[in-house]
Amino acid sequence: MSRIEVKNLGKKYKKYARKWHRLFEWITGRKKHEEKFVLKGLSFNVLEGESVGIIGHNGAGKSTLLKILTGTTQPSEGEFKVNGRVAALLELGMGFHPDFTGIQNVYMSGQLMGLSNEEITRLLPEIERFAEIGDYIHQPLRTYSSGMAVRLAFSVATAIRPDVLIVDEALSVGDAYFQHKCFDRIKKFRSEGTTILFVSHDPGAVKNLCDRAILLDQGIMIKEGTPEEVLDYYNAIIAKREADYNIKQSIGKDGKVDTRSGNGDIKIEKVELFSGNRKVNAVQVGEEIEIKIDLKCMKKIDCPTVGFMFKDRLGNEVFGTNTYYLKKNIESLQIGEKFSVIFKIPANFGIGNYSLTVAAHEGHTHTAKNYEWWDHAALLQVVPGDEAPFVGVCYLKATVEFSKGVMV
Numbered sequence: 043m044s045r046i047e048v049k050n051l052g053k054k055y056k057k058y059a060r061k062w063h064r065l066f067e068w069i070t071g072r073k074k075h076e077e078k079f080v081l082k083g084l085s086f087n088v089l090e091g092e093s094v095g096i097i098g099h100n101g102a103g104k105s106t107l108l109k110i111l112t113g114t115t116q117p118s119e120g121e122f123k124v125n126g127r128v129a130a131l132l133e134l135g136m137g138f139h140p141d142f143t144g145i146q147n148v149y150m151s152g153q154l155m156g157l158s159n160e161e162i163t164r165l166l167p168e169i170e171r172f173a174e175i176g177d178y179i180h181q182p183l184r185t186y187s188s189g190m191a192v193r194l195a196f197s198v199a200t201a202i203r204p205d206v207l208i209v210d211e212a213l214s215v216g217d218a219y220f221q222h223k224c225f226d227r228i229k230k231f232r233s234e235g236t237t238i239l240f241v242s243h244d245p246g247a248v249k250n251l252c253d254r255a256i257l258l259d260q261g262i263m264i265k266e267g268t269p270e271e272v273l274d275y276y277n278a279i280i281a282k283r284e285a286d287y288n289i290k291q292s293i294g295k296d297g298k299v300d301t302r303s304g305n306g307d308i309k310i311e312k313v314e315l316f317s318g319n320r321k322v323n324a325v326q327v328g329e330e331i332e333i334k335i336d337l338k339c340m341k342k343i344d345c346p347t348v349g350f351m352f353k354d355r356l357g358n359e360v361f362g363t364n365t366y367y368l369k370k371n372i373e374s375l376q377i378g379e380k381f382s383v384i385f386k387i388p389a390n391f392g393i394g395n396y397s398l399t400v401a402a403h404e405g406h407t408h409t410a411k412n413y414e415w416w417d418h419a420a421l422l423q424v425v426p427g428d429e430a431p432f433v434g435v436c437y438l439k440a441t442v443e444f445s446k447g448v449m450v
C-alpha cells in the first residue's frame with residue numbers, strides 16, 4: 043500500500059526583476075514577471091513502512107516538496123496523496139505561542155494535530171518525560187531556550203506513532219543528547235511500520251535510516267536508488283564544475299553500483315590490495331595490508347593528492363586518509379607519466395565486508411578539483427584471526443584488570 047503518492051508534481055513562483063514590477067503588473071494588468079519552476083515533473087511513491095531520504099544542494103527544492111506534502115503550500119501542477127495519520131517535524135516549535143506555558147502549548151499543538159483534550163491529558167506525562175524540561179513546562183514559552191522549545195515540540199509531535207513521518211533536518215537542532223533521543227524514537231517508529239520521508243544533509247543519517255534515496259537538483263529528480271548509490275552520485279556532482287567532468291555509474295562485481303567521476307586529468311588505472319607479497323581480497327582482523335593505487339597523469343599536474351576510504355556494507359565511512367593529510371608530497375608530474383601510491387594500514391576492522399573508495403584530487407578534498415574518484419574500486423573481506431571475540435566496526439586491542447575492593 044502506498045502511503046505517499048506523488049505524480050508530476052510542480053511548483054513555480056513568479057520572479058520579478060524589480061520590486062516595482064509587481065505593483066506595475068497589478069495596476070496595469072500587463073505581465074512583468076517570469077515564472078520559475080522550483081520543482082518540476084516529480085513522481086514517486088513511498089510504500090507502507092518504507093523510509094525514503096531526500097537529498098540535494100541548497101535550493102534544490104527539498105523543503106518545497108515537504109511543504110507541499112504537509113499542506114503548507116499548494117503545488118502549481120500535478121497531484122499528490124498522503125494516506126494515514128501524518129506527523130511533520132518541519133520547523134519545530136514554530137506554532138508555539140510565546141506567552142502560553144509549555145502545558146498550554148502542548149494542548150494547543152495537540153489539538154492542531156487532531157487530538158482530543160482527553161487524549162492530550164492521557165499523553166501529557168509521557169510528553170513531559172520525553173522532553174525533559176522539568177518545571178519549565180509550567181513557565182511561559184518565552185522563558186525557554188531554543189533547545190527547550192524544540193524538545194517540547196518534538197515530544198508533542200511524536201507523542202503518538204504516526205503512519206507517515208515527515209522530517210526536515212529537525213534532528214540537527216538541539217544538543218547531541220537530544221538528537222540521539224530523537225533519532226532513536228524515529229528508528230523505533232520505523233521498526234513499528236511508520237513510513238518516513240526524511241530530508242537531510244547528513245549522509246550518515248540517510249544511510250542509517252533510509253531504504254531508498256531521491257536526489258533533487260534544481261527541482262528535478264536526477265537520481266533514485268539505494269542510499270549508498272545515490273549518495274555516491276551526490277558526492278560526485280558536488281565537485282562538478284568543468285564541462286568535461288564525467289560521472290559514470292555501473293554495476294560492480296558484488297552487484298553494487300560503482301561510481302566513477304572526475305575531470306580525467308589523472309586516471310586511476312588499477313587498485314589492488316596486498317598482504318606481504320600476496321594479492322588479497324580477504325584478510326584476518328589486524329593483518330597488515332597495502333593498498334596499491336596505479337595512476338596515470340593526462341596533464342602536467344603539480345602535487346596532486348591521492349587518498350582512500352573504507353566503507354562498511356551500508357556505505358558508512360569507516361576509515362580514510364590521503365597523501366595531503368599524511369604530508370606526503372607527490373612532486374610535479376608530466377603528461378603521460380605513470381605513478382603508484384601505496385598506503386599501509388593494519389586491517390583493524392570488525393568482521394565483515396568493506397568497499398574501498400580511491401581518489402585523486404587537488405588539496406585536502408575533491409570538491410575544489412576532482413581528477414578521478416572511484417567508489418567500490420575494490421572489496422575487502424575481514425575474517426576472524428586469533429584475537430579474542432569482539433563486536434563493532436573496528437578492532438581496538440583491549441586489556442582488562444580486575445581487583446576486589448577499591449582500585450587505586
Ligand SMILES: Nc1ncnc2c1ncn2[C@@H]1O[C@H](COP(=O)(O)OP(=O)(O)OP(=O)(O)O)[C@@H](O)[C@H]1O
Pocket residue numbers: 055056080098099100101102103104105106107
Ligand atoms: N516563497 C518563495 N518565493 C520564491 N521563491 C521561493 C520561495 N520559496 C522557495 N523559493 C525558491 O525555491 C527554491 C527551492 O527552495 P527550497 O527551500 O525548497 O530548497 P531546499 O532544497 O530545501 O534548500 P535548503 O537545503 O537550503 O533548505 C529556491 O531557489 C528558493 O529560492
